[in-house]
Amino acid sequence: MTDSLNISLLGYPQLARNGRSLQLASTKATALLAYLSVSGMLHSRAQLAVLLWPESDNKHGRGALRYTLSIIKKELGDGFLISNRRQIGLDPTAVCTVDVVQLRQLLSPALGPEEALTAVQCEQVAQGVALYQADFLLGFTLRDCEQFNEWAFIQAETLRRDLATALKRLALTYQQQQNYDAALNYAHRWLNLDALHEPAHALLMQLYAQAGQWTAVHDQYQALNDLLEQELGVPPQPETTALYQELCQKRTVEIPATTPLRAYSPEQRSQWVLMEKMRRFWVNGLLSPLRSEESFIHLKLQTIHDAVVHPWADVLDTRHTPTPANIYHAFRNANRALLILGAPGAGKTVSLVELADYLLAMAAADKMQPIPVILNLSSWAGKQVDIEIWAVEEMVAKYQIPRRLGRTWLDQDRLLLLFDGLDEMRPDFRTECLAALNTFRQEHGLADMVVCCRQDAYETAVLTSNTRLQLNGAVLIRPLTTGQIRESVTPTLATTLFNNAVLLEMAQSPLTLNMLRLAYGDSHRDKNGSTQVTAVPITTNLLFNVYVQRMLQRQADRVKNHPPFTAVTNHLNWLAKQMQRHNQSIFLIEELQPSWLENVRTAQSRSGYWQWIYLLFTRSLLTALLGTPIGWSFIQLIRINPPGVEVHFLTVTAALFGVTAVPWNGLFSIFLLVLCTGLLVALVDGCFFTWRRRRNDEDHINRKSGWLQLICTTLTVVLAATFLFSRTDNLLLAFSLACMEAICFILAFGYLSYGQSWRTEIRARGALTWSWRYAVQLGLLGILLACFWSALAWLQDPQSPRWLLNILNTSFTFFLLGGLRGKRVESRDRPNEGIWIAGKNGVKAALLLSIPTSILVGVTIDTVSGLLTGILYGTLAAAMHGFNDVFKHLSIRLLLWIAHSVPIRYIRLLDYAADSVLLQKVGGGFIFRHRLLQEHFAEIIDK
Numbered sequence: 001m002t003d004s005l006n007i008s009l010l011g012y013p014q015l016a017r018n019g020r021s022l023q024l025a026s027t028k029a030t031a032l033l034a035y036l037s038v039s040g041m042l043h044s045r046a047q048l049a050v051l052l053w054p055e056s057d058n059k060h061g062r063g064a065l066r067y068t069l070s071i072i073k074k075e076l077g078d079g080f081l082i083s084n085r086r087q088i089g090l091d092p093t094a095v096c097t098v099d100v101v102q103l104r105q106l107l108s109p110a111l112g113p114e115e116a117l118t119a120v121q122c123e124q125v126a127q128g129v130a131l132y133q134a135d136f137l138l139g140f141t142l143r144d145c146e147q148f149n150e151w152a153f154i155q156a157e158t159l160r161r162d163l164a165t166a167l168k169r170l171a172l173t174y175q176q177q178q179n180y181d182a183a184l185n186y187a188h189r190w191l192n193l194d195a196l197h198e199p200a201h202a203l204l205m206q207l208y209a210q211a212g213q214w215t216a217v218h219d220q221y222q223a224l225n226d227l228l229e230q231e232l233g234v235p236p237q238p239e240t241t242a243l244y245q246e247l248c249q250k251r252t253v254e255i256p257a258t259t260p261l262r263a264y265s266p267e268q269r270s271q272w273v274l275m276e277k278m279r280r281f282w283v284n285g286l287l288s289p290l291r292s293e294e295s296f297i298h299l300k301l302q303t304i305h306d307a308v309v310h311p312w313a314d315v316l317d318t319r320h321t322p323t324p325a326n327i328y329h330a331f332r333n334a335n336r337a338l339l340i341l342g343a344p345g346a347g348k349t350v351s352l353v354e355l356a357d358y359l360l361a362m363a364a365a366d367k368m369q370p371i372p373v374i375l376n377l378s379s380w381a382g383k384q385v386d387i388e389i390w391a392v393e394e395m396v397a398k399y400q401i402p403r404r405l406g407r408t409w410l411d412q413d414r415l416l417l418l419f420d421g422l423d424e425m426r427p428d429f430r431t432e433c434l435a436a437l438n439t440f441r442q443e444h445g446l447a448d449m450v451v452c453c454r455q456d457a458y459e460t461a462v463l464t465s466n467t468r469l470q471l472n473g474a475v476l477i478r479p480l481t482t483g484q485i486r487e488s489v490t491p492t493l494a495t496t497l498f499n500n501a502v503l504l505e506m507a508q509s510p511l512t513l514n515m516l517r518l519a520y521g522d523s524h525r526d527k528n529g530s531t532q533v534t535a536v537p538i539t540t541n542l543l544f545n546v547y548v549q550r551m552l553q554r555q556a557d558r559v560k561n562h563p564p565f566t567a568v569t570n571h572l573n574w575l576a577k578q579m580q581r582h583n584q585s586i587f588l589i590e591e592l593q594p595s596w597l598e599n600v601r602t603a604q605s606r607s608g609y610w611q612w613i614y615l616l617f618t619r620s621l622l623t624a625l626l627g628t629p630i631g632w633s634f635i636q637l638i639r640i641n642p643p644g645v646e647v648h649f650l651t652v653t654a655a656l657f658g659v660t661a662v663p664w665n666g667l668f669s670i671f672l673l674v675l676c677t678g679l680l681v682a683l684v685d686g687c688f689f690t691w692r693r694r695r696n697d698e699d700h701i702n703r704k705s706g707w708l709q710l711i712c713t714t715l716t717v718v719l720a721a722t723f724l725f726s727r728t729d730n731l732l733l734a735f736s737l738a739c740m741e742a743i744c745f746i747l748a749f750g751y752l753s754y755g756q757s758w759r760t761e762i763r764a765r766g767a768l769t770w771s772w773r774y775a776v777q778l779g780l781l782g783i784l785l786a787c788f789w790s791a792l793a794w795l796q797d798p799q800s801p802r803w804l805l806n807i808l809n810t811s812f813t814f815f816l817l818g819g820l821r822g823k824r825v826e827s828r829d830r831p832n833e834g835i836w837i838a839g840k841n842g843v844k845a846a847l848l849l850s851i852p853t854s855i856l857v858g859v860t861i862d863t864v865s866g867l868l869t870g871i872l873y874g875t876l877a878a879a880m881h882g883f884n885d886v887f888k889h890l891s892i893r894l895l896l897w898i899a900h901s902v903p904i905r906y907i908r909l910l911d912y913a914a915d916s917v918l919l920q921k922v923g924g925g926f927i928f929r930h931r932l933l934q935e936h937f938a939e940i941i942d943k
Contacts, residue, residue, distance in 0.1 A: 778818025
């Protein structure tokens with residue numbers, strides 16, 4: 001077997017003979033072998049003696065060389081060196097591999113003429129780049145051999161220069177091929193060789209622009225600017241600045257036209273709508289206004305190695321991850337599973353939205369990329385269900401994504417979840433949420449995701465539960481430097497900050513710095529032109545107070561008819577408290593629930609009398625308004641058609657109150673019947689709602705509790721209606737009418753899916769679409785009901801064909817009624833959008849049901865029956881598909897106005913607060929400018 005020798009000189013020198021590691025006893029022996037292997041030539045003994053023993057004379061130097069050769073031959077044997085009386089070198093016929101020689105051979109295509117590399121050459125050069133893992137003889141020097149050290153330095157610099165050239169050629173070649181991921185990878189490695197190399201920064205900006213990652217263009221230029229200022233005290237070269245400005249001018253937001261959407265599949269349309277919502281809600285709503293400000297600051301990141309549990313920590317070296325230039329680099333370094341930590345106000349949410357902007361651009365360019373979705377974990381605290389179930393419900397509520405589509409996308413890894421708000425829940429919930437997130441990631445094959453949290457809150461949760469997130473990396477958003485602070489404020493304010501240690505420490509937070517700039521900036525100077533800063537010691541609470549006053553005053557100067565300052569602060573105080581109670585970070589007006597009616601101004605008051613008023617109001621008045629035309633139309637139909645039943649309850653009950661005119665007597669009687677039934681249902685629902693509150697189980701839909709409530713409600717309606725009808729009519733008729741009333745009541749108010757607690761009373765809806773599954777299900781129910789009444793009609797007149805027509809008409813009507821579903825994703829994002837959609841759904845459903853059923857019944861039976869059928873099913877469809885939600889929402893708004901919690905024109909007040917830079921619009925919702933500001937408003941009155 002032929003002996004082989006492997007010499008590795010990239011990094012600290014290593015030797016291996018026949019695969020077995022060797023260690024030479026002398027550093028001079030290692031140096032001699034390195035010199036001979038790199039040169040590949042024979043060298044005179046005198047030259048080598050001078051190189052390695054410069055302080056010795058010729059006799060002693062040659063003697064030391066002979067001794068060193070004996071050490072090498074003892075370890076390697078005689079087959080690798082050529083040695084005679086005059087020269088020494090490596091034997092070219094020996095099986096000897098030198099990584100430096102291999103590297104030069106692999107990189108040789110990139111060192112030739114400046115032209116695009118072929119595919120074979122790219123593969124060869126890429127192998128050379130992968131081989132270069134450390135500099136030549138890194139950490140190896142000879143203290144008494146300056147000439148050898150100089151030779152080693154020249155070799156190292158030459159190899160680094162060749163590597164830089166190869167990386168540049170690879171990046172340019174892949175740029176021409178529009179393979180931007182590969183080009184960015186090699187351009188970043190080129191930049192890592194010299195962080196101050198401006199051509200590498202310029203190439204990265206060009207690649208980001210061509211890839212549509214415009215935020216990365218800005219971040220790359222800011223990183224270069226900060227680095228040059230910190231290291232050299234100079235700005236970027238004019239050519240680099242001109243390139244950056246040119247790229248900024250070319251930036252366009254590519255929004256697909258609306259007309260081609262008709263050619264998309266329903267799933268593609270839904271994906272496009274979701275990306276548009278993400279872009280409008282977060283990028284345009286939150287990030288773009290900040291970027292437009294001159295004071296927008298490029299945040300610096302720091303890699304943290306012990307914050308997460310890397311699944312491959314035992315195999316991979318994860319402690320030498322380079323410092324990321326921006327949040328997208330951190331995301332890539334963490335293999336698309338990242339934890340973002342930072343102090344309050346450090347810019348965690350902004351960084352998360354910046355990352356979403358990157359990922360949206362990638363998803364728009366490549367349909368195989370997952371769509372980023374920002375979700376706030378604060379709402380998980382009350383539900384404490386699987387992350388997958390909770391995420392689907394959040395997408396339904398926040399983005400109007402159909403549940404089935406959301407579940408499908410999650411199962412197929414078509415979504416990249418970006419979680420914010422882990423620190424916005426109670427500590428005990430936070431530890432449970434860490435475990436739930438780890439479980440979710442394991443069940444989805446270590447799915448890509450990002451989590452944001454305050455550093456102190458996360459560290460406390462880890463210490464408490466001994467559980468860390470199972471992600472691939474973590475970064476900490478560093479406090480602002482003094483240079484960043486000085487560049488972001490006016491000279492006058494900078495002088496004030498740097499003369500006050502407390503203010504300077506507060507200004508290290510981007511949020512606090514922005515508030516200081518707005519509260520004590522140039523627009524607030526005294527008569528001498530200096531910035532007004534109170535002599536009272538500045539605290540965070542005082543700063544927030546001054547900020548709120550200045551922002552409201554500034555907006556009041558712009559608007560003539562503005563609300564009083566106290567009214568704005570009181571309403572925002574109420575809103576902040578309610579959002580904290582309901583674990584919400586985004587306030588959507590359509591998500592107002594009866595639980596918001598609870599009196600929170602006094603901590604002891606949990607009687608919820610406003611909520612009971614709401615139940616009595618909606619269950620009685622709403623059922624009376626919608627149930628009266630339904631019940632009256634149905635009774636008229638069975639009176640004028642087979643079985644030809646005369647219901648005496650209508651005339652007898654109305655006569656007791658002196659109402660005898662037709663048809664008002666029937667309408668009045670049905671109104672009283674439904675009103676009384678609704679009052680009883682209010683009591684039943686109130687008991688269930690209170691029971692679920694005491695169980696702390698009112699934040700999610702519980703199927704078992706729902707069925708129990710459904711059974712109790714149905715029995716209440718059936719028994720109450722049977723009792724009232726039986727006072728004047730026979731028991732069978734009374735029971736039949738009561739069953740029909742119960743069925744209509746359950747269908748109209750959706751007890752199977754929502755209305756189970758104070759917090760799940762109203763549910764967000766999407767625009768109407770068609771569902772064959774539900775059409776068949778409700779169509780079968782219609783056939784059963786039609787068979788029941790047709791049997792009665794057939795018993796009275798077997799010769800009449802109307803019982804067959806009744807089956808046809810009723811089954812067709814219920815088929816249409818069930819097929820209409822509020823599931824299609826809407827792309828609009830105005831405030832209270834869900835209620836507007838519900839109202840339009842009700843109108844559309846009423847028209848779609850009433851018109852065809854009226855025509856069908858009118859043609860097959862008679863005109864009067866057709867009109868009555870249209871009223872019956874049109875009203876039922878309107879109630880099922882939105883009118884009940886609209887009425888409930890308006891009831892809550894009315895009661896909140898009576899309780900002085902919100903004004904009548906609530907959206908106007910929220911818009912005013914957003915214009916005052918206290919709130920911020922996010923799509924159709926509102927968020928406080930920062931969670932610290934929300935906490936400040938929640939504590940105003942209590943303090």
